[in-house]
Amino acid sequence: MSDQFVLETRGLVKEFKGFVAVDDVNLKIQDGHIHALIGPNGAGKTTVFNLLTKFLTPTRGQILFRGDDITAMKSAAIARKGVVRSFQISAVFPHMTALENIRVALQSFEGTSFSFWKSGTSLNKLNDRCMELLDSVGLAEFANTTTVELAYGRKRALELATTLAMEPKLLLLDEPTQGMGGEDVDRVVELVKKAAEGRTVLMVEHNLSVVSRLCDRITVLAQGSVLTEGDYQSVSADPRVREVYMGTANDKAAKAQTTATQETVE
Template structure:
């Protein structure tokens, strides 16, 4: 059996009496691509924030390679090899693509704040920058200011900056959000490539993407685990269809009607 990279036990987050994440158990196996899905407000991003310690859990435990990392702060989590992206593209808009990668590499090697060094000292990082840009299909845009890049390419650049941190566990929050079909296909290929030799946990609303990429899926509803398994198992689960399509016989498709279309289309 593949050993777990990350494990959450009884993970709970309460906000002034409201339980956003309710006693969640999560096991992420080494080398897998694992998806966290669910309707709007299910608690997916909150779980991400707990795992990466942007939020402190009310109760529960987080283990990374068997080590209890629950007390650690987010910077310490990243240094251990747990690196995440965000729903909103997090790149520097007025720097070039290469400069964005170089900042990430400086962070990874601990030289981010060496202001007394000459800018020429950063040139040694350029070869690795170009390798990372090549890996996400952006080599020809190395000297393009990021604000001039199309949205899909900005997300690809963000993936490259994330990979510059040499993550063991890569957490991707809605990597295809707001993309057209062509960009979605490109990002699916990039995520599959990025997953080689590492473990990926992703929040993703596009169930067609999930069906193509993911080995295992955890479905959240109202902050709790509703179902878990491979895509065919969870997509056939009547409870999963219920939370995506709304109550049967209600005469309404519910707020997740578009997601239910994805359930049908991806099968």
């Protein structure tokens, strides 16, 4: 039965003027799992995320959340049901403190974001929850630090905290470790583990080491379609997955070699 899955897609298709970016994708995300969506560049991962959060409208197919068809819903309504994409509201305000950023997110979630006539003092009741969220991502000591002064990894942690303020039931993480060095990656891995407590996570991630450390189940996309699915051990051993990734790497190497040869000739 579909209601045993937090999220399910059935025959999901997205076409752009004849180009099929997502082709008959069927996902089943189990309650309490951290589920990864991986694949080479151009595989359709971000397009799938945009379909799930209604930044894009499917050409065909269905999206179900806890058995309810949400295909026709708008992104705000989906977020209110508990399907929240990290960094969707995250554009953190650089000249506000970390605590003020969380408070804005909480006001947005509570529907009081336009109550600008209220005094700052009346909003202090939110501060305890703000501090809980900041503490959950290791930023309690930076509560009064202006966001622009935070290191990159800590800004990403603040973005995650603003997302958790929306109280997601299904948290969608789009490349949470992108652009990070080793120490920041380790920090984010631990943050994702904490964020996953009591909720389900679907993540797009390019770093396979991160996927191996975090994910219960992995879906591999290639050219818009599901290539295979399983745990990390079975997926990483699949020769088709190796071919897709190694083929991509070899294509890049060949292109670089061709460019270098052309420059030498010129």
